[in-house]
Amino acid sequence: MDQRELVERAMGGDHDAFAALAGAFVARLDAAARLILRDHELARDAVQEGFLAAWRGLPSLRDPDRFEAWLHRLVFRSCINSIRRRGRRPMEVELLPVDAPVVGDVASIVADRDLLDAALKRLQPEQRAVIVMHYYLGMPLPDVAAALGIPIGTAKSRHHRSLQQMRLAIDGDVSAGPPVTGEQFA
Amino acid sequence: MSAFDRIEQRMPELMADLAPASVPDYFDDMLRQAGRMRQRPAWASLERWLPMDVVARPVLLRAPALRPLLVLLLVGLLVAAGLLLFAGSQRTRLPEPFGLARNGVILLGTSEEDIVAFDPVTGTTTTLIGGPTRDIAPWFSRDGSKFMFVRLSGDEIGSYWLANADGSDARAIAAEPVDWFEFDDAGMRILLVRLLDGEAESSVVDVASGASTVLHLGDGARALYWRPGHDQILYKTSPEGGPTDFYLVNADGSNARMIEGVSPDAINDAQFSPEAHS
Numbered sequence: 286m287d288q289r290e291l292v293e294r295a296m297g298g299d300h301d302a303f304a305a306l307a308g309a310f311v312a313r314l315d316a317a318a319r320l321i322l323r324d325h326e327l328a329r330d331a332v333q334e335g336f337l338a339a340w341r342g343l344p345s346l347r348d349p350d351r352f353e354a355w356l357h358r359l360v361f362r363s364c365i366n367s368i369r370r371r372g373r374r375p376m377e378v379e380l381l382p383v384d385a386p387v388v389g390d391v392a393s394i395v396a397d398r399d400l401l402d403a404a405l406k407r408l409q410p411e412q413r414a415v416i417v418m419h420y421y422l423g424m425p426l427p428d429v430a431a432a433l434g435i436p437i438g439t440a441k442s443r444h445h446r447s448l449q450q451m452r453l454a455i456d457g458d459v460s461a462g463p464p465v466t467g468e469q470f471a
Numbered sequence: 472m473s474a475f476d477r478i479e480q481r482m483p484e485l486m487a488d489l490a491p492a493s494v495p496d497y498f499d500d501m502l503r504q505a506g507r508m509r510q511r512p513a514w515a516s517l518e519r520w521l522p523m524d525v526v527a528r529p530v531l532l533r534a535p536a537l538r539p540l541l542v543l544l545l546v547g548l549l550v551a552a553g554l555l556l557f558a559g560s561q562r563t564r565l566p567e568p569f570g571l572a573r574n575g576v577i578l579l580g581t582s583e584e585d586i587v588a589f590d591p592v593t594g595t596t597t598t599l600i601g602g603p604t605r606d607i608a609p610w611f612s613r614d615g616s617k618f619m620f621v622r623l624s625g626d627e628i629g630s631y632w633l634a635n636a637d638g639s640d641a642r643a644i645a646a647e648p649v650d651w652f653e654f655d656d657a658g659m660r661i662l663l664v665r666l667l668d669g670e671a672e673s674s675v676v677d678v679a680s681g682a683s684t685v686l687h688l689g690d691g692a693r694a695l696y697w698r699p700g701h702d703q704i705l706y707k708t709s710p711e712g713g714p715t716d717f718y719l720v721n722a723d724g725s726n727a728r729m730i731e732g733v734s735p736d737a738i739n740d741a742q743f744s745p746e747a748h749s
Contacts, residue, residue, distance in 0.1 A: 298510055304502050308494065311501075316492040333501045340505040344512055394488070397478050401485045404478075409666075411650075420482040434715075435694065439651065445608065448479070455475040 292349040295340075303343070307336055310353070313422065314360050320417045321364050321410060331367045335360030357424070358432045361414060365433065368410045404451040412447040415440055576636075578609035578618055586620055586638070599638030606632070612658035617678065619644065619652065619661075633661075633678060644676055645683075655697045660722070662695045662704065673706070675722055686724035705730075 286294075286302075288309075294302035311332065318328035338359045346355060405413055411433075418429045430440035478485060576588040578599070586600035586609045600606045605623035612618065616636055622629050622643070631649050634641035644661065645652075650671065651664035661676045663683075671693050673686040686692075691708030698705055702722045707715050720727040 300502075300506050303505065307502065307505075308498070311498055312492040312494050315495045316487070316490040319490045320486055329495065329497055332495070333497065333504070336501055337505055337508065341508060341511045344510050394485070397474075397481065398485045398488045400474060401478050401482065402489055404475075405489075416482075417486065421486040423483070439694075449607075452473075452475040455478060456473045 288352065289349050292343075292346070292352045296343045296346060296349065298344075303340055306352070307339075310356060311336065314357070317417050317421055318360065318364055320405070320421060321361075321414045322367060323406070323410075323413075327367050328364075331363040332360055334363040334366075338363070354428060354432070357418075357422070357428075358434075361418065361432050362434065364414060365411070400455050401451075404454040407450055407454045408447050412443050412450070415443040416447050416451075419444060575615060578611060580607045580609060580620075584623065586618075586634075588638075597638075600632075600634060600641060611636075612654040613656050614658045616658045617654075619654075642681065644681070651693060651695065653696060656699060660697075662697065664693055664695065675704075684723060686720065688718075688720065688724070688727065692718075 286305075288306070291302045291306050295306055314335070315328060315332050318332050319325060322328045322331065335356070336359075339356050342359075346352060405416070408416065414433060415426075415429055418424045418432065419426060424432070426440045426444060427437050429444075430437045433440065435443075574590075574592050576590050576597075579587050579589055581587055584605040584607055585598055585602075586606050588597045588599050589595075590597070599609075600620065607621050607623065609618045609620045617633055618636060619631055619633050622632050624630065630643050630646045631652070632641055633644045645663055645665060648666045649663060650666050651662070653662045655661070659678050661678060663674050663676055665672050665674070670690045671688075673688045673692050673695060675684045675686065676682070677684075686704070688695075688706060689708065692706045695704050695706040697703075698719065704720050704722055705717065706720065707717045715733075717730040717733050718727050719730060
C-alpha cells in the first residue's frame with residue numbers, strides 16, 4: 286500500500302493506516318525535535334502534540350500528497366510553541382550518546398561531532414530549527430519557511446546568521462572563512 | 472579548508488550521530504492516545520466547507536430559458552473583446568513602484584568584510600562600505616535608495632546599520648539581537664523586532680531621524696508587515712496552544728484590532744497584495 290493510500294485511509298479514520306504513517310516518520314522527526322529543542326522531554330511532548338494534531342486534523346487535509354510537509358509543519362509548530370511556553374530560557378541538555386558504529390577516522394568524527402554540538406548550543410532554538418530542518422531533514426529553505434510560518438527572507442536570514450555564528454564558534458575567527466556574499470536577510 | 476567547512480560538508484551525518492533516529496519509546500502510547508481521540512470532521516474546517524457550500528447551494532429558482540442567455544453571453548463577449556482591443560491600443564503607465572525595469576547594481580559582501588556594489592552592465596565594482604570595520608550582509612530597501620547591513624563587533628554580530636545606496640551617510644539603526652526587520656515601500660521607515668531578555672519588542676524606526684517608536688504589541692508579535700498605502704501594520708500572534716490571530720495596528724502603535732474570520736488553521740504569514748489600499 287503506497288503512502289497516498291495510507292493517508293486516504295487515515296483520513297477516513299483508519300487508525301492502523303495512521304499507525305503505519307506515523308511509524309514511517311516518527312524516528313526522524315523525534316531526532317529532529319531533540320536536535321532543535323535539546324531537551325528530551327520537550328521533544329517528546331512536541332512530537333506527540335504534532336502527531337495527535339495530525340490524527341485529529343487528517344480529515345481536513347486537502348491534498349494527501351502533501352501529508353509529509355503538513356506533518357512536518359505540525360510537529361515543528363509544536364516545537365516552536367514549546368519554545369515559547371518555555372519562555373525562551375536556555376535549554377541545554379546532553380543529547381543521546383552515540384551508539385551507532387562509526388567508520389573511518391573515528392577520532393576526527395567524534396571531534397567534529399563535539400564541535401558541531403557546541404556550535405548548535407550557541408544558536409537560538411529558532412535558528413537551530415532552520416539548520417536542522419535544512420541539513421538534517423534535507424528540506425529546501427522555502428519548505429523550511431513554510432513549515433515554520435516565516436517568510437523565505439527570514440529563513441534565509443536565520444540560515445545565514447546561524448552559519449555565521451557556527452563558524453565563529455568552530456573556527457573562532459570569521460575572517461578565516463570563505464567570502465561572505467550578499468546573502469539577504471529580512 | 473577550515474574546521475567549519477569540513478563540518479558543514481558532513482553536517483547531516485554528524486547530526487545523525489548527535490541524535491540517532493530510532494522509533495521512540497513513547498510511540499505506542501502515542502498511538503493508543505490517538506486511538507482514544509476522535510478525528511475532527513472535515514466539515515469543521517472552514518477552508519474545506521466554504522467552497523463546497525457554494526458549489527452545493529440548492530437551486531431555489533427555476534432555470535431561465537437558455538437562448539436569451541446565450542445571446543447575452545455572445546454580446547458580452549463581443550463587448551469585452553472590443554474593450555480589450557481598445558485597452559491594448561492605449562499606452563498606459565505602470566503603477567508605482569513598478570516602472571520600466573532598469574539594470575541595477577548588485578550589493579555584495581566581500582571576504583574582507585566590506586560592502587561593494589557590482590554593476591553588471593559595466594562590470595565595475597565600487598566599494599560602498601570599506602575600511603577596518605567588519606561589515607556583511609547588505610539588504611536593499613524596496614525602493615533601492617538605501618540598504619541595511621550588519622557590522623560585526625569582535626566575533627559577534629554587533630549592530631544593524633543603514634546607508635544610502637551609494638554608501639554615504641552610514642549610521643547605526645539597532646543593536647543585536649534583531650529578529651525581524653522590514654522596510655516600508657518608500658524606504659522611510661523600518662519595522663524592527665528585537666529580542667530583549669528573550670522578549671520581542673516591536674518598533675518603527677524613522678530612517679531620517681533615527682527616532683524609534685515602540686509599538687507595545689507584546690511578545691507574541693514577531694512577524695510584522697506594512698499595509699501598502701496605509702499607515703498601518705499587520706502582525707500575527709500565536710497564543711500558547713491556540714490558533715494564530717492576525718491584527719492590524721496603526722504605525723504609532725494605537726488602535727490594534729483583530730482581523731476576524733481568518734482560518735483557525737492559519738499559521739503561515741499573511742501578505743497584503745500591493746493593491747490593498749481600500
